[in-house]
Amino acid sequence: xxxKVMTFRIPPNYNNASDWGxxxxxxxxxxxxxxxxxxxxxxxxYGVGNHGGGPTKxxxxxxxxxxxxxxxxxxxxxxxxxxxxxxxxxxxxxxxDLQFHAIGCYSAYSMIKRLNNSAEHLxxxxxxxxxxxxxxxxxEKGSYKIMKESWKKVxxxxxxxxxxxxxxxxxxxxxxQSYGWAMESADTLASLSLQKLASTVRxxxxxxxxxxxxxxxxxVTECIDINTVPTSIVNETGDDVxxxxxxxxxxxxxxxxxxxxxxxxxxxxxxxxxxxDTQSRLASEQLRSLQYVRTTTNVIEAGTFSCxxxxxxxxxxxxxxxxxxxxxxxxxxxxxxxxxxxxxxWSHALCSYRGKRTPxxxxxxxxxxxxxxxxxxxxxxxxxxxxxxxxxxxxxxLDYLDLSTRVLxxxxxxxxxxxxxxxxxxxxxNWKTEIPYGAIARPKNGNxxxxxxxxxxxxxxxxxxxxxxxxxYSASAEEGALRLTLLRSPIFAHHEPAHPRPDLYPRYxxxxxxxxxxxxxxxxxxxxxxxxxxxxxLQFNQRQQVLLESIHGGELPLSSSYCELExxxxxxxxxxxxxxxxxxxxxxxxxxxxxxxxxxxxxxxxGISKKIVQKPFALQTYFVSDTSKSILECNLLxxxxxxxxxxxxx
Numbered sequence: 295x296x297x298k299v300m301t302f303r304i305p306p307n308y309n310n311a312s313d314w315g316x317x318x319x320x321x322x323x324x325x326x327x328x329x330x331x332x333x334x335x336x337x338x339x340y341g342v343g344n345h346g347g348g349p350t351k352x353x354x355x356x357x358x359x360x361x362x363x364x365x366x367x368x369x370x371x372x373x374x375x376x377x378x379x380x381x382x383x384x385x386x387x388x389x390x391d392l393q394f395h396a397i398g399c400y401s402a403y404s405m406i407k408r409l410n411n412s413a414e415h416l417x418x419x420x421x422x423x424x425x426x427x428x429x430x431x432x433x434e435k436g437s438y439k440i441m442k443e444s445w446k447k448v449x450x451x452x453x454x455x456x457x458x459x460x461x462x463x464x465x466x467x468x469x470x471q472s473y474g475w476a477m478e479s480a481d482t483l484a485s486l487s488l489q490k491l492a493s494t495v496r497x498x499x500x501x502x503x504x505x506x507x508x509x510x511x512x513x514v515t516e517c518i519d520i521n522t523v524p525t526s527i528v529n530e531t532g533d534d535v536x537x538x539x540x541x542x543x544x545x546x547x548x549x550x551x552x553x554x555x556x557x558x559x560x561x562x563x564x565x566x567x568x569x570x571d572t573q574s575r576l577a578s579e580q581l582r583s584l585q586y587v588r589t590t591t592n593v594i595e596a597g598t599f600s601c602x603x604x605x606x607x608x609x610x611x612x613x614x615x616x617x618x619x620x621x622x623x624x625x626x627x628x629x630x631x632x633x634x635x636x637x638x639x640w641s642h643a644l645c646s647y648r649g650k651r652t653p654x655x656x657x658x659x660x661x662x663x664x665x666x667x668x669x670x671x672x673x674x675x676x677x678x679x680x681x682x683x684x685x686x687x688x689x690x691x692l693d694y695l696d697l698s699t700r701v702l703x704x705x706x707x708x709x710x711x712x713x714x715x716x717x718x719x720x721x722x723x724n725w726k727t728e729i730p731y732g733a734i735a736r737p738k739n740g741n742x743x744x745x746x747x748x749x750x751x752x753x754x755x756x757x758x759x760x761x762x763x764x765x766x767y768s769a770s771a772e773e774g775a776l777r778l779t780l781l782r783s784p785i786f787a788h789h790e791p792a793h794p795r796p797d798l799y800p801r802y803x804x805x806x807x808x809x810x811x812x813x814x815x816x817x818x819x820x821x822x823x824x825x826x827x828x829x830x831x832l833q834f835n836q837r838q839q840v841l842l843e844s845i846h847g848g849e850l851p852l853s854s855s856y857c858e859l860e861x862x863x864x865x866x867x868x869x870x871x872x873x874x875x876x877x878x879x880x881x882x883x884x885x886x887x888x889x890x891x892x893x894x895x896x897x898x899x900x901g902i903s904k905k906i907v908q909k910p911f912a913l914q915t916y917f918v919s920d921t922s923k924s925i926l927e928c929n930l931l932x933x934x935x936x937x938x939x940x941x942x943x944x
Contacts, residue, residue: 298387300376304339318356326366334382337375390734397742398641400768401709402459403803404781406466408810409473410457411747411765413448413480415835417441418869419509420480423839424487425870425879426562426856426899431490437483438872444476460639462787463801488841491564496848498528498568505566507839508559511859511867512829516838517668517689519552523576524569527555530852535567536690538665539576548574554667556691559838563855569842592659596669596688599695599816608656608673610686613695613759615816622759622816624715624774628697630654630675630682631777635709638788639803646740646770647709647779654682666690679704697812701780706802709782712812714761715775718753725771726750728831731868731884732911740772742779747831750817751776757818760827762834764811780810826863828886859883861893865908873932878919880932885912 305325322338329336340353361367379385401407421441424433434440451469455461461469488507497503502524508514519540527535537555544550559565594601595616602612609627614620634649635641654675662670668689675682685698701710716723725736728746736743744767751771752758761776768779785800794800813834859865864887873880879900885891885908895916896903902923908914915928926934 300380300385302337302372302375303393305336314350314352315356318353319360322357322360322367326364329366334385335375335379337370337372391743394645394741396458396640396642397644397646397768398637398639398782398784399454399458399460400742400744401766401779401782402639402784403466404459404766404808404810405804406451406457406459406469406473407767408765409470409477410448410451411835413473413477415832416477416484417444417448417480419836419839420484420487421869421871422509422562422857422867423484423507425872427487427491429856429899430850431487431494434483434486438876440479440483441871444479447472447476458640459803460787460789484839488839491850492841492843493846494848495564495566495843495850495852497843497845498566498852499845501568501570502572503566503843503845504557504569505564505841505843506557506559507564507841508562509836509839510829510832511562511857512863513558513561514833514838515556515558515692516833517554517556517692518838518840519554520569520840520842521549521552522569522572522574522842523551523553524573525571526569527553528568528570530566536666538663538667540663540665540668540670551576554663554665556667556689557838560853560855561858563857564853566852572842594669594671594686594688596664597690598693599688601671601686601688601695603659603671603673604656606656607653608659608675609653610673610684613814613816620757620816620818621717622814624717626713626715626775628684628712628714630677630684630699631711631713632677632680632705633709633711634707635782635784636707637784638790639784639786640789641742641782641784642790644742646742647711648740649708652677654680657681677705680710682710694813694815697814699780699810699812701808701810703781703783703804703806703808705783707784710780712778712780712810713775714751714759714778714814716751716759718751718758718774722753723751723771723774724754724758725776727769728827731886731913733827733886733888736771738771740770742768742770745769747835748827749776749778750827752817755818758816760815760817760830762813762815762831764835766810766812778812781808826886828866829863832866856899858896858898859893860896861906862891864889864891865893865906867895873917875932877921878917880928881916881918883908883914883916885910 318340325336325338341349424437451457451472456469492505504520523539527537529535535555537553539551540554542550542552557567592603592605598615598617600614600616601610604611604627609629611623611625611627613622632652632654633647635647637644654677657674657676659671659673662672668687670685670687673684681702683700687696699712703710723738725738726733727736727749747762749761749769750758766778766780770777781804783802783804785794786803815830859867864885865883866886867881867883869880869882871880883906888910890910891908894903894905900918904925915930917926917928917932917934928934
């Protein structure tokens with residue numbers, strides 16, 4: 295929309311390790327010369343250590359001497375600098391990404407990146423839940439303080455060497471503990487809140503009640519696995535719900551199978567389903583009926599789509615809409631590749647990975663289960679020292695393909711990419727990725743770029759493939775294919791030009807087992823996908839929460855909604871939480887598609903609604919006071935700017 299933000303890049307770099315004596319003097323002299331050359335004032339930063347710190351007495355003495363000698367140098371502040379420079383003319387305008395550098399940081403130490411993604415979404419999901427349920431059940435004592443401390447644990451790990459995967463291995467013991475503390479705290483609060491809610495619901499008066507919590511302010515239908523086996527499932531209106539029996543990871547006498555069912559829940563609320571005659575184990579005749587024979591077919595079919603597995607290579611060479619015949623995969627299909635990578639941990643001086651690319655070879659493929667809800671296959675690939683086990687799931691009612699990728703990795707100085715080839719020519723193809731609170735078009739030149747929760751690759755007319763991930767931050771596109779870099783195995787904290795000692799065995803990254811989840815949503819054509827990319831990515835990363843409840847009475851009905859964002863699907867609520875001052879509620883809404891959007895924000899737990907209009911990619915924060923029903927627009931620091939109109943619909 296033409297918005298500009300004034301920024302400043304610290305010269306000559308962020309590292310102040312040489313800010314001592316003559317080193318600091320030389321730095322200031324260089325900044326002064328640069329300012330004169332560019333005819334614009336510059337900021338100079340000083341302090342102790344790598345990545346900043348307080349000044350030393352020697353720093354201050356050196357600066358005092360320089361200021362006495364030259365009146366163009368003086369102590370200042372960031373605020374004062376920007377207030378002076380705001381009217382300057384001829385400032386350079388930068389569009390697109392800043393500081394394309396150190397591409398290895400986008401993928402190094404994949405477990406930390408997936409922990410970061412999981413923690414962010416778990417905390418956001420829990421905040422929304424305990425906020426809207428506060429009018430129904432009493433929050434756990436200290437809930438908001440616990441959430442605040444949990445966010446601090448997560449945010450301190452987003453310091454760039456930690457999240458970037460470039461620290462020494464000993465540092466990651468603490469990082470993993472911090473993520474674990476935050477996630478366990480949030481998950482405990484969410485579980486207790488759901489249990490309190492369930493205790494006030496008048497359950498079904500026979501069987502077991504399944505309570506499904508939807509963390510999103512729009513209606514959601516998802517497929518879930520319930521770790522019990524019923525004879526029937528019924529919704530609140532008494533209609534039978536189709537389900538199927540699927541194997542679990544348990545190998546024993548009990549809980550070896552689960553019920554897979556598609557459930558629907560109202561916006562930011564719950565729904566209930568009745569499970570009849572649940573059991574923890576299958577009868578012998580049931581078990582025999584579920585013994586899947588080794589399949590010879592390489593075609594997977596369910597609902598709107600079919601997939602085909604190449605019987606020679608194991609590549610998933612087709613994802614086809616069976617209604618209109620549209621094909622969404624190219625001839626090379628979906629396949630894991632091992633790429634030689636002798637770069638350091640940061641991949642300094644690289645823009646792309648051009649090492650030898652070796653496709654992993656098919657080891658086996660097998661049907662896992664097939665029924666009225668889904669069809670699931672497992673494909674195993676063999677590398678030189680590693681395995682990739684790919685689970686594919688197609689659904690009868692849901693128009694997407696879910697991929698679960700389990701990696702057993704034992705390679706050194708190599709990386710693993712999941713390559714998704716499309717049928718679209720490279721010239722006609724577009725590649726867009728999510729960035730924080732927005733999206734950006736990326737060059738299709740093979741360079742590695744940071745991505746967030748989704749990538750879209752397809753034609754200019756909108757036919758394409760939306761690929762959602764659960765914490766894979768690195769990707770490239772070239773020759774009509776999307777390449778997702780899952781993990782890399784350089785030496786820990788290796789920074790060129792240094793070399794490891796030849797007489798010691800170095801410690802390589804990413805050794806062992808890993809798991810990555812993806813969802814592929816075809817776009818364009820009858821019953822193909824959705825245009826609300828942001829919502830689809832949130833649904834994938836913030837799953838429904840379920841609870842099995844016994845029979846009891848209660849005041850609440852079998853379903854209810856506490857918050858809804860009605861209107862354009864590109865409107866998303868990212869946050870509902872207590873204000874930092876603990877005097878009201880903060881609701882954060884953003885527009886995710888780059889187009890103006892309109893909607894109505896129904897805050898049902900507060901009994902108020904509001905019409906909203908969001909500019910393209912706009913992020914807006916609202917504040918609702920505890921003492922009134924007024925809604926104020928705020929900045930990100932929760933400082934109110936103006937009151938806006940609301941209407942009471944309850």
